[in-house]
Amino acid sequence: MWSFNLVPAFASYAINQSRLRKMRVFLLIDIMTVPVAITMACAILGQFNLWEGIAANPVMMVWTVFMVTVGGVASYALGLPRIKLNFYEQTFILKAAIFTCLVVVSGYIFESFFAAFSVFSISGYIVLAMTMLILLISIRIILRCVTIALYRQSVQRKSVLIYGAGQTGLQLAAALSTDDAYRPVGLIDDNKSLHGLTVAGIKVYSPIRLETVIKDLKVDRVVLAMPATNRPRQARILRRLESIGCTVVVLPSFAALLGKGDMLARTKVINPIDFLNREKVESDLEEFGDLYQGKTVMITGAGGSIGSELVRQVLRCDPGRIVVLEVSEQALYYLGRELDALGANKSCEIVLVLGSILDVSLVWHTIKTNDVNIIFHAAAYKHVNILEKNELMAVQNNVFGTKILVEAARQAKVERFILVSTDKAVRPTTVMGATKRLAEAIIQDQAIRNNATMFSIVRFGNVLGSNGSVVPLFDEQISRGGPVTLTHSHVTRYFMTITEAACLVLIAGNHCAKRSIFVLDMGEPVSIRRLAEQMIETAGYTVRSSENLDGDIEIQIKGLEPGEKLHEELLSNIAKVSQTSHPKIMQVEEPLISELDLARVLQQLNNALKLGDARTARTALRNCVGHYIVDEATHDIMLIH
Numbered sequence: 001m002w003s004f005n006l007v008p009a010f011a012s013y014a015i016n017q018s019r020l021r022k023m024r025v026f027l028l029i030d031i032m033t034v035p036v037a038i039t040m041a042c043a044i045l046g047q048f049n050l051w052e053g054i055a056a057n058p059v060m061m062v063w064t065v066f067m068v069t070v071g072g073v074a075s076y077a078l079g080l081p082r083i084k085l086n087f088y089e090q091t092f093i094l095k096a097a098i099f100t101c102l103v104v105v106s107g108y109i110f111e112s113f114f115a116a117f118s119v120f121s122i123s124g125y126i127v128l129a130m131t132m133l134i135l136l137i138s139i140r141i142i143l144r145c146v147t148i149a150l151y152r153q154s155v156q157r158k159s160v161l162i163y164g165a166g167q168t169g170l171q172l173a174a175a176l177s178t179d180d181a182y183r184p185v186g187l188i189d190d191n192k193s194l195h196g197l198t199v200a201g202i203k204v205y206s207p208i209r210l211e212t213v214i215k216d217l218k219v220d221r222v223v224l225a226m227p228a229t230n231r232p233r234q235a236r237i238l239r240r241l242e243s244i245g246c247t248v249v250v251l252p253s254f255a256a257l258l259g260k261g262d263m264l265a266r267t268k269v270i271n272p273i274d275f276l277n278r279e280k281v282e283s284d285l286e287e288f289g290d291l292y293q294g295k296t297v298m299i300t301g302a303g304g305s306i307g308s309e310l311v312r313q314v315l316r317c318d319p320g321r322i323v324v325l326e327v328s329e330q331a332l333y334y335l336g337r338e339l340d341a342l343g344a345n346k347s348c349e350i351v352l353v354l355g356s357i358l359d360v361s362l363v364w365h366t367i368k369t370n371d372v373n374i375i376f377h378a379a380a381y382k383h384v385n386i387l388e389k390n391e392l393m394a395v396q397n398n399v400f401g402t403k404i405l406v407e408a409a410r411q412a413k414v415e416r417f418i419l420v421s422t423d424k425a426v427r428p429t430t431v432m433g434a435t436k437r438l439a440e441a442i443i444q445d446q447a448i449r450n451n452a453t454m455f456s457i458v459r460f461g462n463v464l465g466s467n468g469s470v471v472p473l474f475d476e477q478i479s480r481g482g483p484v485t486l487t488h489s490h491v492t493r494y495f496m497t498i499t500e501a502a503c504l505v506l507i508a509g510n511h512c513a514k515r516s517i518f519v520l521d522m523g524e525p526v527s528i529r530r531l532a533e534q535m536i537e538t539a540g541y542t543v544r545s546s547e548n549l550d551g552d553i554e555i556q557i558k559g560l561e562p563g564e565k566l567h568e569e570l571l572s573n574i575a576k577v578s579q580t581s582h583p584k585i586m587q588v589e590e591p592l593i594s595e596l597d598l599a600r601v602l603q604q605l606n607n608a609l610k611l612g613d614a615r616t617a618r619t620a621l622r623n624c625v626g627h628y629i630v631d632e633a634t635h636d637i638m639l640i641h
Contacts, residue, residue, distance in 0.1 A: 022081075023081040023082060024081075025081075026075075026080065026081035027072065027075055027076060027080075027081045029139060029143075030071060030072070030075035030080055030081070030099070030136070031068055031071050031072045031075065033071070033132060033135050033136055033139065034067050034068045034071040034103060034132065035064060035067075035068060036135060037128060037131045037132035037135050038064065038067065038128060040131050040135070041120070041124065041127050041128040041131045044127055044131065045120070045124055045127060060119065063107065063110055063111065063119060066106070066107070066110050067103055067106065067107045067110075070102060070103050070106040070107075071099070071103045074098075074099045074102045074103060075099060078095045078098060078099055079095070080092070080095055080096070080099065092137075092140060093137060096133055096136040096137055096140075097133060099136065100129050100132045100133045100136065101129070103132065104125050104128055104129045104132070107119070107120075107125070107128075108120075108122075108125050157179070157181060157182055157183045158181060158182050158183070158220035158221060159182075159183060159185045159217060159218055159219050159220050159221075160176060160182045160183065160184050160185065160219070160220065160221050160222070160223055161184075161185060161186050161187075161188060161213065161214060161217065161219040161221075161222045161223070162184055162186070162187050162188070162202075162222075162223050162225050163187075163188045163189075163207075163222055163223065163224045163225060163226065163237065163241075164187075164188070164189060164224065164225040164226040164229075165187040165188075165189035165191065165194055165199055165204050166189075166225070166226065166228070168225045168226070168227055168228075168251060169187060169189075169225035169226075170199065170200050172184070172223060172225050172251060173187065173199075173200045173201075173202055174200060177201070182221070184202050185202070185217045185219065186202060186203055186204075186205055186213055186217055186219075187199060187202050187203070187204045187205065188204070188205050188206075188207055188210060188213070189204055189205075189206075189207075190207060192206070210240070210241075210244070211244055214244060214246060219246065220247070221246070221247045221248075221249060222241050222246045222247070222248050222249070223248075223249050223250075223251055224237060224238065224241075224248060224249065224250045224251060225251045227251065233481070233552065234250065234481060235480050235481020235482065236481060238250070238481070239481075289316065289317035289318075289506070290317075291317075291374075291416075291509060291510050292314055292317035292318075292319050292374065292506070292509075293317055293318045293319065294318065294319065294320045295319050295320060295321075295373040295374055295415075296319070296320055296321040296322075296323060296370055296371055296372050296373045296374070297314050297319050297321070297322050297323070297372075297373065297374045297375075297376070298322075298323040298324075298325065298366070298367065298370070298372040298374070298375045298376070299311055299314070299322065299323070299324060299325065299375075299376045299378060300325045300326075300357055300375070300376070300377050300378055300379035300405065301325075301326065301327075301377075301378040301379030301380060302324040302325060302326050302332075302335060302378070303324075303326035303327075303328050303330075303331025303332055303334075303335055304331070304378060304379075305463060305498055306378050306420060306463065306498065306501060306502060306505075307326070307376075307378040307379070308331075308335055308338075309498045309499060309501070309502035310376050310378060310502045310505065310506070311324060311335065311339070312342075312502070313499070313502045313503055313506055314376075314506065315339075315342070315344055315347070315348070317506070318347070318348070319348050320348055320349065321348055321349040321350075321351060321370060322344075322348060322349070322350055322351070323351045323353060323366060323370045323372060324336075324350065324351065324352050324353060325353045325355065325357070325363075325366060325379070326352075326353070326354065326379075327354070327355065327356045327357075327379070329354055332352055332354055335352075336350075336352050351370055353366050356397075356401070357377075357379050357397070357401040357402075357404060357405050358396065358397065358400065358401050358404060360404055360408070363404055363405055363408045364408045364411070364412070367408050367409065367412045367414065368412050372409075372412065372414055373414065373415045373416070374414070374415055374416045374417075374418070374509065375405070375409055375414055375416070375417045375418070376418050376420065376505065376509070377402060377405055377417065377418065377419045377420060378420040379397075379401065380397065380398050380401075380420075380436065380439075381393060381394050381397050381398055381432070381435075382422070382432060383432070384424070384430050384431075384432045384433075384561070384563070384564070385561055387430070387431045387432040387435075388430060388431055388432075388561075388562055388563065391431050391614040391617045391618050391621075392608065392609055392612065392614055392617055394431050394432060394435045395431075395435055395605050395608070395609060395617050395621075396609055398432070398435035398436055398438075398439055399435050399438045399439055399442070399602070399605060400602075400605075400606070400609075402419065402439040402442055402443070403442050403602070405417075406442055406443065406446050406455070409453055410446060410450055410452070410453055413452045413453060414453050415453065415454065416453070416454045416455075416456070416509060417443070417446075417453055417454070417455045417456070418456050418457070418458060418505065418508070418509045419439060419440065419443045419455075419456070419457045419458070420458055420505060421436055421439065421440055421457050421458065421459040421460075421517070422436050422459065422460070422461070423459060423460065423461040423462075423494060423522075423568050423569060423570050424436060424568070425437040425439075425440055425459065426459075426568075426569045426570060426571065426572055427569060427572055428625055429563040429564070429565055430562075430563035430564070431563075431618065431621065433563075434621040434622070434624075434625045435621070437625045438593075438598075438601065438602075438621070438624065438625065440457050440459075440517065441592070441593040441598055442598070443455045443456070443457050444457070444517075444592055444593075445592075445593075445595060445598055448592075449595075456508070456509070456511070456517075456518060457517040457518065458504070458505045458508045458509075458517075458518045458519075458520065459517055459518070459519045459520070459570070459588075460494075460496065460501055460504070460505075460519070460520040460522060460570075461493060461494030461495060461496070461522045461568055461570065462493045462494060462495050462496075462568075463495070463496060463497065463498050463501050464495050464496070464497055464498070470493075470528060470531065470532075471531075471535070474531070474532055474535045475535065478535060478536060478539050478541070478553060481552075481553065482536075482544070482552070482553035482554050482555075483553065483554040483555065483556040484532045484535075484536065484553060484554070484555050484556070485555075485556050485557075485558050486528055486529055486532060486555060486556070486557050486558070487528075487557070487558060487559060487560045487561060487564060488528075488557065488559070488560050488566060489529050489557055490527075490529075490566060491527075491528045491529075491560070491564075491566055491567070492525035492526060492527055492528065492566070492567050492568070493525060493526055493528060493568055494522035494523070494525050494526070494568055494570060495522065495523075495526050496520065496522055496523070501520065504520045504582075504584060504585060505520075507582055507585060508520070508580075508582075508585050511580050511581075511582075511585065511587065517587075517588045517589075517590065518580070518585055518586070518587060518588070519570050519571065519577075519585075519586045519587075519588050520584060520585060520586075521583070521584040521585070521586065522570060525567060525568070529555065532555055533555070536552070536553050536555075541553050543555060571588060572590055576588065576589040576590075593624065593625075597624060598624075600624075601620050601621075601623070601624035604616065604617075604620040605617055605620050605621075608620065
């Protein structure tokens with residue numbers, strides 16, 4: 001027990017010595033190496049005993065002292081004591097050889113001044129040089145081994161398993177062999193010819209034995225050292241390791257560390273417009289942008305994808321003031337920074353308002369004090385799956401938020417009010433779609449009964465690249481190595497780019513007619529599966545399937561969500577459609593919800609909100625908007641006559 005406790009104590013004492021004291025010890029060792037090497041050379045040559053020679057000849061003592069002095073000076077000048085044992089390498093060997101040459105040559109020159117004095121012949125000095133060099137290197141190696149052994153007695157190093165026995169893995173193993181915190185205990189590699197071999201002093205194991213190796217070697221961390229392997233394969237290995245419960249670290253290539261690659265890059269930059277065969281419409285805004293020139297334009301939900309793009313496009317129309325209303329402080333902050341960077345405040349006044357459209361006094365005060373002329377209402381909860389489980393919040397924001405804004409605009413006699421709507425409002429099957437259809441009904445009702453303000457609705461489908469759309473989702477899944485998830489193999493959606501949608505909304509603002517909804521031409525519906533395949537291929541990978549088992553990224557089908565349509569609709573089958581002066585904007589007339597029915601459903605929804613009754617709210621929505629809607633109990637789509 002005494003000896004067991006002594007080793008860590010001695011290790012701690014040796015390691016914790018000051019650097020100056022350690023240098024003095026190494027200097028002393030180098031000095032003492034000289035007489036020891038002379039003694040060993042004498043013994044090898046069988047000439048005489050050094051100490052007897054010194055006693056018999058005083059010049060021998062002077063020669064020995066001279067050699068030792070030269071050794072001390074040479075060691076200090078070459079910096080041998082300053083080379084750390086942990087970083088012992090070829091530099092020391094080269095300097096040790098120079099040290100040896102200086103000492104031996106100095107001894108030979110000293111001896112040449114005394115004709116009657118001779119210690120070694122030339123061959124003897126060669127033996128002395130070899131002996132001294134071997135001693136210097138051997139002592140350093142022994143000291144290094146002892147130091148590492150003592151250090152490992154005093155610290156608890158974590159065990160690391162390196163996945164990949166290629167160049168990067170071996171370089172990592174060599175680096176960790178002298179690391180203070182980690183030690184390599186094994187290598188994992190797919191190359192069968194390496195299995196069972198010892199490479200760089202570490203055994204190589206098969207991936208098949210991964211779980212057993214981690215358990216037997218008590219691995220604390222696994223390092224994935226395969227930078228040349230593509231991301232999807234790395235991701236599959238990562239998922240397997242994480243399923244075992246390991247802490248996993250991915251090692252980038254050394255080229256990436258030196259700035260020749262992007263360590264954070266996962267896929268190529270994806271431009272959403274590459275997936276649509278559509279012409280740009282930005283230039284059309286110049287023809288229709290006069291409506292906004294010098295006016296005060298208010299945009300709600302301006303921190304969102306569509307809202308923020310509306311702000312950017314309105315800026316192109318030389319407005320007098322833009323009023324930005326956003327409930328998210330962070331989104332408002334970043335939009336404000338972007339507008340400052342664009343120099344927007346130099347061309348027109350920017351008013352940033354933090355708040356909700358549900359705040360009646362805030363909405364009224366904002367419209368009145370800023371003398372708003374035109375309102376684009378883009379604020380809405382839009383994530384279908386979330387709203388299916390949060391019906392009351394969907395009703396409160398999408399329906400009553402719109403009602404509050406409409407009432408304030410009517411009272412303030414705003415010139416134009418444009419609601420940004422969605423194709424999910426056509427024969428709605430979800431709470432989100434139903435609330436947006438009711439928002440449309442509120443606008444249509446006001447459009448008929450009010451002549452001071454021109455109310456209109458712009459309806460379009462999905463926007464590529466917007467928050468919550470499939471493009472960012474697929475991009476994220478591809479960056480993780482897949483799988484890419486679809487709800488159905490044959491699902492299709494209408495798409496346009498954010499910029500195109502915003503420009504067409506502004507152009508549609510020029511067309512106002514009672515009872516009308518303006519629907520943007522979305523082109524042909526896009527296959528979501530084909531979109532996923534295109535994104536995988538654009539990122540430089542291949543689709544993994546039963547026909548291509550060697551592919552990189554798999555596409556998985558998880559099934560349609562409650563209320564999700566296989567194919568979205570832009571128009572109902574009873575809508576009357578006519579063309580406007582712009583080829584990509586259609587004017588649609590659909591049957592109105594009567595004023596009495598609208599008032600009744602709003603009262604029912606208001607009561608449901610007061611009572612916190614989500615079931616009643618869902619029932620009221622279903623009874624009012626008609627057509628198809630999901631049953632709250634069974635989540636089946638049912639037809640309401």
